[in-house]
Amino acid sequence: MSETTPVPVESGDKSATALKKEQKKLEKERKIAEAKAKKAAEKSVSGEQNKNEKKQEQVEENNSNWGELPMNQSKEKIKREWTDVSQLNESSVGKSVLIRARLSTSRLQGANLCFVQLRDGLYTVQAVVAKGGANSKSMVQFVGQVPKESIVDVQANVVATSVPIESCTQKTVELQVTSFFVVSKSTLLPLQIEDLSRSQPLLDKQEEDLKQLEQLLRNTNLNEQEKTDLEKKKSECIKFVNVSQEKRLDNRALDLRVPAHQSIFRLQSGVCTLFREQLLTEGFIEIHSPKIISAASESGASVFKLNYFNTHAYLAQSPQLYKQMAICADFNKVFEIGPVFRAENSNTHRHLTEFVGLDLEMTFKDHYHEVLDTLDRLMTTIFHGLETRFSKELESVNNQYPFEPFKFTYPSPRFTFDEAAAMLAELNDPDYIVKDNDFNTRQEKRLGKIIKEKFGVDFFIVDKFHVEVRPFYTMPDPNNPQWANAYDLFMRGEEICSGAQRVHDAELLEKNAKAHGIVIEDIQGYIDSFKYGCSQHAGGGVGLERVVMLYLGLGNIRKASFCPRDPTRLTP
Amino acid sequence: MSETTPVPVESGDKSATALKKEQKKLEKERKIAEAKAKKAAEKSVSGEQNKNEKKQEQVEENNSNWGELPMNQSKEKIKREWTDVSQLNESSVGKSVLIRARLSTSRLQGANLCFVQLRDGLYTVQAVVAKGGANSKSMVQFVGQVPKESIVDVQANVVATSVPIESCTQKTVELQVTSFFVVSKSTLLPLQIEDLSRSQPLLDKQEEDLKQLEQLLRNTNLNEQEKTDLEKKKSECIKFVNVSQEKRLDNRALDLRVPAHQSIFRLQSGVCTLFREQLLTEGFIEIHSPKIISAASESGASVFKLNYFNTHAYLAQSPQLYKQMAICADFNKVFEIGPVFRAENSNTHRHLTEFVGLDLEMTFKDHYHEVLDTLDRLMTTIFHGLETRFSKELESVNNQYPFEPFKFTYPSPRFTFDEAAAMLAELNDPDYIVKDNDFNTRQEKRLGKIIKEKFGVDFFIVDKFHVEVRPFYTMPDPNNPQWANAYDLFMRGEEICSGAQRVHDAELLEKNAKAHGIVIEDIQGYIDSFKYGCSQHAGGGVGLERVVMLYLGLGNIRKASFCPRDPTRLTP
Known part of the structure; x- marks a missing residue:
């Protein structure tokens, strides 16, 4: 039937x-x-x-x-x-x-x-x-x-x-x-799954129609009849409940039942699986570094402080020092998937106070591009794996949140920072003239557009950032002291990974730290660890939620986090 | 030559x-x-x-x-x-x-x-x-x-x-x-790798000889010559530096270079890989739940508190509530590998304040033993995988820390709590009479010995713990209200996993919480989440470091943690 x-x-x-x-x-x-x-x-x-x-x-x-079955208490095993x-x-x-x-x-x-x-x-x-x-x-x-x-x-x-x-x-x-x-049996739902599942373009259309009608209504020359007609049209226009992102998160367990959201987290799981599969194949081992640490690892300003028995401690802002410790300890290729904590008061579409870091660090023989090549191979393998293994999930996301398929090539286009800045400069728009040797968010987005137009891809690499905008442990370029052996990876014009060759020489590390105004005693242990022989190495950290958000073009990182944390959200 | x-x-x-x-x-x-x-x-x-x-x-x-090569700054790519x-x-x-x-x-x-x-x-x-x-x-x-x-x-x-x-x-x-x-180039090492690598039996022998000589020296009837001879023997006896566990941890980057320690962490990585491989094969998906939470998840006493912008928050003591939220949200089989934080002031060989939890939760059709079977299959698959894929690493650990090969069968022996208590009671020793319906550590160890003797295995399961010793969200047994559908998994007589069928009915959950003296308002959101239809489910949490420690018979969990955290240790 x-x-x-x-x-x-x-x-x-x-x-x-x-x-x-x-x-x-x-x-x-x-x-x-x-x-x-x-x-x-x-x-x-x-x-x-x-x-x-x-x-x-x-x-x-x-x-x-x-009928209704009694609550299951595991009374019997039925084959x-x-x-x-x-x-x-x-x-x-x-x-x-x-x-x-x-x-x-x-x-x-x-x-x-x-x-x-x-x-x-x-x-x-x-x-x-x-x-x-x-x-x-x-x-x-x-x-x-x-x-x-x-x-x-x-x-x-x-x-x-x-x-x-x-x-x-x-x-x-x-x-x-x-x-x-x-x-x-369910009781009365606070939100309807149909409302949570409604396609975004439909809601956007409604929003747009509403805006237009409101604009017309603001016209002071309207007669009463025209006004009444427009008001009626306006009320008819509101057909669908447009559940706000916040309300969705307040009811996350329901919101996650939506097929598109089911798919987002199956894809998220897939990114982790593909990340590990590829790295294990290449001889990496997985480490688990501590999240409770005795001193702020990256910057004192954006670190969460906690009580630790009779003293206090901090939450790790990255596994950076521990990944490098693993390198000093002869684990030549390591990765970690774990939470990363940032006490930044950033309320944007792409910042979380707790996110999942996909981190790796590896020694190389001659040139840090061996590591950059590994990152390129890794990310494109992930993109390819999502495409081939998760077609049902992609279709399901696409139904609610239509997106342009993610385009990539391997190897990915690679530019130096100066080359990328020059591409922006060609626009002849003062907004896109790079200042202080670093891109701002708008410039990055625009760069993504330019590269998509020129090369047809959504994923690219920018290498040789300037030393001044990178941490003190970044290795300077051997030919140009203004450059660093440092790179960022971009998806759809947003940074998803930052990395570099690290300084593996205790003397240079101390010199650079001093030049950055860092109190040496605070990092003496870190500096000392490079005194007992350490291979040249490089690495990077990828933000899991950003990868998922940008691959699917979701527009808000909260959609790609199981239970997102931001400065104003601690629940559920 | x-x-x-x-x-x-x-x-x-x-x-x-x-x-x-x-x-x-x-x-x-x-x-x-x-x-x-x-x-x-x-x-x-x-x-x-x-x-x-x-x-x-x-x-x-x-x-x-x-000669000496200059510091590598990635000057050239050499094929x-x-x-x-x-x-x-x-x-x-x-x-x-x-x-x-x-x-x-x-x-x-x-x-x-x-x-x-x-x-x-x-x-x-x-x-x-x-x-x-x-x-x-x-x-x-x-x-x-x-x-x-x-x-x-x-x-x-x-x-x-x-x-x-x-x-x-x-x-x-x-x-x-x-x-x-x-x-x-390395500089003068604070500890020698030879000392850090020395076989434990050799050090134990030295320790024992020393003790014996000291005992002899305490004999007041010794003449001067005898005394001198013994003192000489004693000084000769100290041949090897016996580096303390604490000193090892103070110099962790060096300590980890030791082949046996290299192997321990390769095996640890292997446990995670095998855990995930098996669960992904069985249709699980990986989730990442938040570690910063708004309320203590398990017990208020042993939770770390932190400053969170203008308020405060806690570190998750387990992903329990979030795993269940995933179940409510139709992710029928989920796992998570992530840090777990316990502010317990326990200074033992097997407690850490931060450890890696291997957690899973899954719905079942009729009986929670479907989940217990999954756990049994999972753990024995891991043991088998370690044996077959990591023979070199096992040999290397064995060289420094000789251990009895880990024995297991599939399916593993399974006992009810009462059966296990009866086995202990058979010893006719008051120390092994179970009190308050729970084992103490000594009893667990002895139980492990009994089962090893009787069944020849180091891994077994105890089911049907009594309700009174389990959390309020544990499903009672349908036939005996004193029992719970709750189980523990043991390796060499130490618990490595605790789990149970959970209460998935909001009404019963509220009733049980009240009976446990819990303030309902504090967990209202948790209770409510079961009102919108929830499948029967069960799960468990495995401690990664414990699995590694016990599989290898290491005797101290700190040896199985990359950078262990305990009440007195926050570094490196």
Whole structure:
């Protein structure tokens, strides 16, 4: 059986009329769904009191194939075969499958038919409960009243659909339900998953229309009729709840259920896996350096201080010193994936106070470009791996947050800082003239655009930054004392990795530290560690959330952090 | 050319005379080495002043194939083929190889011959510099004076040895040096690598002998002659510097160079790799939960507090709540590898204030044993992987810290808490009668012994701990309200993992929290998250350092932590 009115896919590139029509339909569906959810929730709340009566009623009706299961306390081991929603396709047709999933939406059609959408992670499938055979009318009504987001066990026969079900990921099959049990019942949701899942272009369009109408309304020459018409249009324009990023984060456990968000964190997991796979293949080993440290590692200004028994301590701003300690200790190639803490009061789209650092450090034989090549190979391997192994997840993100596919080549275009500055200077715009030998954020973004236009790629490397803008432990260029053997990696014009050859000579390190005004006693141990023989080495640190945000073009790093931390957010 | 006096391997199972003889020889070697190191270091220190004069001298002698290289600033890219020490074996014979390694030891034999041991990580090889051909007498003398632990580039011909070189890991080959350059020169070491590498049984034997002599000296009936003899024996007995664990940690970068320690951290990296490999194969995804949190997650007593902008925050004592949040958010199987912070003032062999948690949480269909089975499969896969993939590292650890190979079966023996308590009760010893329904440390150790004797394994599981000793969020057993669906995993009689089925029902969770005297408002958000439908789930947390310590029988968790943190240690 196939549903007669499939919900069209939301998409960014539709004509205005199609979009309007779609909005209208979605709005209607939303109202119906909301009313039903409210009703179901009311029932669910009041249900506690007369559960027993109801249960009695159910038994009379014969509920051997439907109902609510008691809370699972692991009473028995049952040998049953389960099927994942993601596994359902043409090859499942004709089989009876047992599925555990969330009831995403349900729609009663009359007394004897109910359409249900089941969701598991980023996969959805349509199920139909119809009166007939062992299925009673009460069963159909019961299913229609199960609160959305409840977890259910469904036994069903898989049938092929005549028309693809566009509202589900599993479009070619449908489930004919033969038994339906609630495993864990939801109550009234503070936010609707549909609202959290709505495609960004649709919301942006609404926002834009609203702005335009408000601008028209500000026109003082309007007569009363015109005003009334515009006001009406304005009220009609607000069709969808546009849940703010903050409200989403306040309800993170719900917000994460959205298929696109499920996919973002599956991709995040993938970045870590690919990072490690590649480095382990190249002979790296993984280390775990301490996060509680006795002195500020990078800069005293942006460090979190904590009480440590009878003294105090700090949270590591990077594993820099420890990675280098590993190098001094003959672990020639090391990486670490771990939290990095920055007490910077930066409230931007790309700063977090706690993020995941993908760090590496390695010795090289002759030239730090051996390390830069490793970083290039590493990042492009990650990009390639995401593309090839996570196509479903990318599609799912794309549905809610359409983005340009990430372009890269290997080897990636590489420029010196001066070359990159010259490309910006060619614009003949004073805003893009680099000052103080460093890019600002706007200049970086613009550089990304220029390189995308010229070279067709979203990933590039800038080498030979000037010594003055890098830390004291950065190795100066041997040919030009103004340059450093230091580099940044960029994705879509935003920095995702900063790295350099480090000074491995105690004498030079002390000299440079002094020149930077650093109190030598504070870092004596660090300096001393290079006195007992140390290979030349270089490394870098990649911000995991930035990589995910920029690869997917998400626009806000909070979308790429499981539970983001910023100066104003400590929960959940 | 083969060295005539190879240093014998230190081993724990030698006869007393052999051990004595060995000790004597090692002692002699130590004295020679120390004198030489001192001399070399003096030269190295004073060398700065007359470097130019010396360089001049060297040029006159023709040093095209030896000398000190300038600090590497990545001046040029040189295309050269490098060989790792680990790659050297019979198949290398007849080749000329280029190697970068540490000069581990060197021994001049007369004016024209110098034996050198080169070390890279856990691998060592013998090299010989002999006058003849392009090699001058000055070159031989230069090599003999290079400070130990300097990093050197050596070009050499590989030859087969007639007698295995027992003092090196690469026993069947030797290098005939044709060029020798110092890449990074070491200064006088605060601790000798030989002392840090000495086999533990040898040190223990010395300790024991010393104790015995001191006991004899305490005998008041001794005459003067006897006293003098014993004092002499005592002074002779102290042959080896026994570097304390604390002193080792104070000089961690040197201590980690020791082959056994190199191996420990390669194994630690291996545990993480195997953990992830197995879980990714089983469909888990990796998450990264915040470490800075707004409220103490487990217990207020043992939490670190920090300043967070204008408020304060805490360091996560476990990712428990976040793993469960991931479950509520439909990530059905999640794991995390990350730091865990405990402000407990425990100064024991197995407690750290910061350690690496290997955490997992997963939904199950019918019974939490699905999760316990996963944990069993996971741990035994890790043990198996260490055994098969890291034999060289295990051998290297075993050389310094001999240990009984870790025994396990799959599935592992599994007991209920009551069964395990009964096994202890059978001993008829009041010390082993379990009180307050929980084991103490001694009882756990003894339990490990009993199970090793009865079942021949070092890994086992205890299930069904009593509810009263587990956190409020633990699911009670459905058949016996005194029991919980809670388990611990043990290695060699020490707990390495604690886990349970969690309460996924908001109502029961609130009830249990109240019964535990918890203020509901403090955890309202946590309780609420289970109101919107949540699958039954269970999980556990494994301590990485404990797994490594116990697998290798190291006896102190600090040996398995890169830079351990305890109540009295915050550095390095």
